[in-house]
Amino acid sequence: MLNKLLAATTLSLAILAVPTTTLQVSASPKIFDNMTGSFRGKGLVKSGPKAKKESIRCRLSGKPDGAKKLKMTGNCAVSGFVFSLNGFIEQTSGNSYRANMFRSLANLKQSNFSGKRSGSKINFSFKAKDRIGKQDVSARITMNVKNASSFDVAISRTDPKSGKNFSVGTIKFAKR
Amino acid sequence: MINGFGLHKLGLVSLRYPLIATLVMIMISLAAAIGISRLEFSGENIEILRDNSQELSDYDELLGQFRNFNNDAVILMRVENLATIEGIETFRDLNFEFQLDERVESILSIFSLVKYGGPDEGWQSALPAEYNSDAEVLASLKQLAKDIPSSQSLFSPNFDSAVMVVYTKAEATKDKNVQETMDALTELGKEFNSETVSVTIAGQPAIRADLIHSIVSDLMLLAPMAFLFCAVLAFVLFRQPMAMALCALPSLLSIGWFLGGAGLTGTSLNFLTNILPALIIVIVFADTLHLYLKWQKLSEKEDDFLVSLNQAIREVGPACALSSVTTAAALLSLCLSGNNGLYELGIVGALAVLGGFVCVVVALPLGAYWASKAGFKPRRSVASKVGLIAGPAMKLLNYRKAVLVCGLLLCAAGLYAHTVIDSRFRLIDYLGTQSEVSQSETFIDSTYYGSTPLFAIVDMNQELTLDDPKNEERVYDTIEAVKDVFPAGSFYSLADFADEIKKAGGQINEELIDELPRFLTSRFISEDKSQVLVTIFSSANLSESEMQERLSKMNLALEKRKLEEFVKITGYPVLSGVVAPRLMDNLRISLLVAVLLSIILIAISTRSIKLGLACFVPNMLPIVCVELILYLLGIPLNMSIAVALTVAFGIAVDDSIHMLNQYMLNRRDHDNLPAVAGALKEVTPALFSTTLILSGGLIIMCFSTLPAMAVFALVVIMTLVFAFLADIFQLPAYLALLNKQEVSK
Numbered sequence: 025m026l027n028k029l030l031a032a033t034t035l036s037l038a039i040l041a042v043p044t045t046t047l048q049v050s051a052s053p054k055i056f057d058n059m060t061g062s063f064r065g066k067g068l069v070k071s072g073p074k075a076k077k078e079s080i081r082c083r084l085s086g087k088p089d090g091a092k093k094l095k096m097t098g099n100c101a102v103s104g105f106v107f108s109l110n111g112f113i114e115q116t117s118g119n120s121y122r123a124n125m126f127r128s129l130a131n132l133k134q135s136n137f138s139g140k141r142s143g144s145k146i147n148f149s150f151k152a153k154d155r156i157g158k159q160d161v162s163a164r165i166t167m168n169v170k171n172a173s174s175f176d177v178a179i180s181r182t183d184p185k186s187g188k189n190f191s192v193g194t195i196k197f198a199k200r
Numbered sequence: 201m202i203n204g205f206g207l208h209k210l211g212l213v214s215l216r217y218p219l220i221a222t223l224v225m226i227m228i229s230l231a232a233a234i235g236i237s238r239l240e241f242s243g244e245n246i247e248i249l250r251d252n253s254q255e256l257s258d259y260d261e262l263l264g265q266f267r268n269f270n271n272d273a274v275i276l277m278r279v280e281n282l283a284t285i286e287g288i289e290t291f292r293d294l295n296f297e298f299q300l301d302e303r304v305e306s307i308l309s310i311f312s313l314v315k316y317g318g319p320d321e322g323w324q325s326a327l328p329a330e331y332n333s334d335a336e337v338l339a340s341l342k343q344l345a346k347d348i349p350s351s352q353s354l355f356s357p358n359f360d361s362a363v364m365v366v367y368t369k370a371e372a373t374k375d376k377n378v379q380e381t382m383d384a385l386t387e388l389g390k391e392f393n394s395e396t397v398s399v400t401i402a403g404q405p406a407i408r409a410d411l412i413h414s415i416v417s418d419l420m421l422l423a424p425m426a427f428l429f430c431a432v433l434a435f436v437l438f439r440q441p442m443a444m445a446l447c448a449l450p451s452l453l454s455i456g457w458f459l460g461g462a463g464l465t466g467t468s469l470n471f472l473t474n475i476l477p478a479l480i481i482v483i484v485f486a487d488t489l490h491l492y493l494k495w496q497k498l499s500e501k502e503d504d505f506l507v508s509l510n511q512a513i514r515e516v517g518p519a520c521a522l523s524s525v526t527t528a529a530a531l532l533s534l535c536l537s538g539n540n541g542l543y544e545l546g547i548v549g550a551l552a553v554l555g556g557f558v559c560v561v562v563a564l565p566l567g568a569y570w571a572s573k574a575g576f577k578p579r580r581s582v583a584s585k586v587g588l589i590a591g592p593a594m595k596l597l598n599y600r601k602a603v604l605v606c607g608l609l610l611c612a613a614g615l616y617a618h619t620v621i622d623s624r625f626r627l628i629d630y631l632g633t634q635s636e637v638s639q640s641e642t643f644i645d646s647t648y649y650g651s652t653p654l655f656a657i658v659d660m661n662q663e664l665t666l667d668d669p670k671n672e673e674r675v676y677d678t679i680e681a682v683k684d685v686f687p688a689g690s691f692y693s694l695a696d697f698a699d700e701i702k703k704a705g706g707q708i709n710e711e712l713i714d715e716l717p718r719f720l721t722s723r724f725i726s727e728d729k730s731q732v733l734v735t736i737f738s739s740a741n742l743s744e745s746e747m748q749e750r751l752s753k754m755n756l757a758l759e760k761r762k763l764e765e766f767v768k769i770t771g772y773p774v775l776s777g778v779v780a781p782r783l784m785d786n787l788r789i790s791l792l793v794a795v796l797l798s799i800i801l802i803a804i805s806t807r808s809i810k811l812g813l814a815c816f817v818p819n820m821l822p823i824v825c826v827e828l829i830l831y832l833l834g835i836p837l838n839m840s841i842a843v844a845l846t847v848a849f850g851i852a853v854d855d856s857i858h859m860l861n862q863y864m865l866n867r868r869d870h871d872n873l874p875a876v877a878g879a880l881k882e883v884t885p886a887l888f889s890t891t892l893i894l895s896g897g898l899i900i901m902c903f904s905t906l907p908a909m910a911v912f913a914l915v916v917i918m919t920l921v922f923a924f925l926a927d928i929f930q931l932p933a934y935l936a937l938l939n940k941q942e943v944s945k
Contacts, residue, residue, distance in 0.1 A: 077329040081296035104312040
């Protein structure tokens with residue numbers, strides 16, 4: 025159960041990066057418009073390279089807070105656990121963004137992170153230390169923004185034991 | 201004449217200062233209107249059962265040490281076939297929808313069950329994240345039942361339904377929020393409804409929300425209906441709109457004062473006090489009728505309306521006062537049950553009845569005063585024509601000894617029934633007949649092990665660590681004891697996880713538990729880790745004997761393993777199956793106390809022990825006759841019936857008081873037998889009319905969506921009819937046998 029919690033925390037952390045990276049696709053206020061509203065996410069994820077896949081569901085709502093800031097509320101659930109996604113995303117300059125919406129994640133030490141856009145796909149990565157396992161969590165999130173009402177999030181992360189990268193899974197978001 | 205403790209003088213004073221009295225009545229009514237706007241409703245049922253018993257103390261310990269299990273709702277999904285991709289994925293989606301709702305803390309379902317997959321796979325869901333065929337779904341569900349036996353309490357063996365326990369947040373299930381929360385969750389479930397799928401909610405929060413809904417709808421529907429009935433009947437009897445308005449006025453004021461008083465004092469209406477509004481309306485109306493009939497009769501001989509009004513208050517007021525006091529005393533006798541809910545019902549009900557008397561003795565005379573000033577004169581009523589009904593009773597006076605013997609025999613048979621009749625408390629009796637919650641509860645009880653858990657609290661040896669073999673042995677021995685009584689798969693505990701951890705070569709310990717969220721661990725272990733919980737799925741709708749049987753077997757199984765001093769069995773089923781029936785037994789005792797108290801009050805107010813005793817059998821008969829009928833029909837005593845008998849006795853004794861009052865008035869100028877016959881002739885129309893009115897008013901309660909309300913009304917009606925018969929056939933026989941010297945003039 026502990027490992028499950030650790031995995032879920034990492035997954036949640038990865039999911040949290042979604043709005044940030046989405047924001048950078050067009051690097052314009054239009055993205056904020058696209059992110060405004062309610063989204064449902066659905067997918068399969070796994071906690072380790074050899075672990076079985078788990079179902080995950082998310083709900084996200086975006087609401088503009090000024091021209092360069094988007095307030096996000098919502099949560100994600102894997103079997104037995106729910107993680108909050110409350111916070112905000114802010115455009116700091118050009119293609120650079122800052123997000124601070126992860127305070128409710130009790131098991132995360134680092135809650136501020138930033139990322140940059142690259143072409144039509146967005147690669148976002150972060151490193152954080154988990155409170156339970158005390159281990160470094162590093163992950164990569166690849167965004168594929170299909171259109172204004174849907175986007176996919178593919179998550180991969182490093183396995184702390186082997187140091188190798190493995191695919192956590194993909195979550196498909198669609199506007200409600 | 202009967203002494204009404206001087207309470208009737210309130211009416212005389214009001215007539216002396218009509219303007220001031222009217223203004224005071226208006227002021228009180230305005231304050232009541234403010235109170236009504238603040239009126240709240242409660243679906244609470246644990247507090248209603250609360251007494252000082254060990255069972256309640258154990259239950260409090262459970263809620264304090266672990267979590268408030270009363271906030272747990274049960275979602276039932278009925279589906280054509282769960283063992284198909286469509287069926288299981290629909291349930292998975294439903295599961296996630298509830299899990300992601302902001303009011304929900306966590307969920308227990310087949311999707312939250314985990315198993316250890318070894319060092320590489322770690323902890324994972326017991327069910328696969330996706331399926332490729334229906335056969336795969338069927339195989340995985342069968343495997344789940346085998347691997348985790350407790351999963352059998354989460355889906356039906358024939359795969360036509362599945363349940364999930366929704367642990368709601370405490371704030372979401374407070375009285376003021378519970379209905380909104382359950383409405384929202386119901387709507388969430390309805391999104392999944394289709395031709396092959398239906399989603400409904402059961403469990404404590406749903407029951408509470410449903411109770412509140414029923415209480416509100418009953419108040420909005422039944423009280424106005426009862427009021428309308430009384431008003432229409434008054435019109436039929438008196439054929440004068442003003443007479444109808446005058447007779448309806450005290451009832452209207454009394455219900456307003458009652459609801460307003462409850463609102464101002466912060467007293468919520470619950471499923472017990474819910475009976476009071478309609479009851480108060482008809483009780484007050486019956487007393488109003490007595491007073492009005494007397495005024496109307498005196499008005500035929502006396503032209504000065506003020507003189508006839510004062511005289512009517514002097515002659516009938518004391519009897520109305522005494523009848524209100526005895527009804528209040530009967531309600532107060534409920535306080536003797538030592539139970540919170542009945543204590544509140546007793547106090548609130550007694551105050552409401554006394555408030556109702558004030559409305560009768562003040563509002564009616566004041567109304568009549570102002571109406572008479574405006575030129576109103578009461579007409580002879582149709583009620584007087586029903587005096588013919590006294591004929592058979594008067595004839596039976598010639599056979600009074602035989603009548604007495606019959607009454608005594610019937611009383612003895614009834615007393616036997618009183619002692620042997622079974623008791624049962626089912627919360628679903630208080631839910632609407634068409635209630636989805638009630639239907640879901642019934643389905644869950646029949647298909648699963650029930651929606652309401654029973655708990656075995658196991659005390660750990662705190663000198664040892666949690667994972668010490670001795671502590672471990674105590675938990676596993678308790679589980680073995682549970683297995684002796686309850687079916688496999690109907691319970692779960694920390695041991696299920698400990699077993700999985702052992703498979704991985706690990707050991708459950710305090711550190712591991714500390715790392716998990718409290719909302720998860722609170723289902724299994726107390727915060728200080730001094731107690732471990734074994735949760736057994738059970739029903740809240742078992743009869744006393746069924747629950748006692750299970751508890752006895754469980755205690756034997758614990759004793760066999762020398763665990764009795766370390767393990768407590770508690771949970772709502774214990775409260776409903778043991779505490780509530782005991783409460784009903786107490787109610788039966790308090791009913792007898794009410795009878796004795798009323799007899800003493802009658803003896804005091806008539807200043808005659810013999811007159812008090814003369815009322816004993818005639819007033820016992822209605823109650824024991826109803827119990828005899830229930831016993832013969834095999835209907836167990838429930839809380840509504842027990843309360844109904846007590847309340848009905850309080851009302852029924854009024855007939856005796858009015859009969860005695862007239863008898864004593866007649867004794868001023870007549871010998872004993874003519875006085876009895878005269879009283880019969882004089883009072884029978886009023887008794888018949890009030891019995892008819894009360895019964896008619898109460899029949900409206902049978903239209904309640906709550907079966908318990910209908911039962912309550914039927915029992916009260918039966919008691920009133922028996923009381924009427926006892927008062928015109930039995931009481932006169934006793935009075936006729938009295939020595940005239942014993943009767944106070």
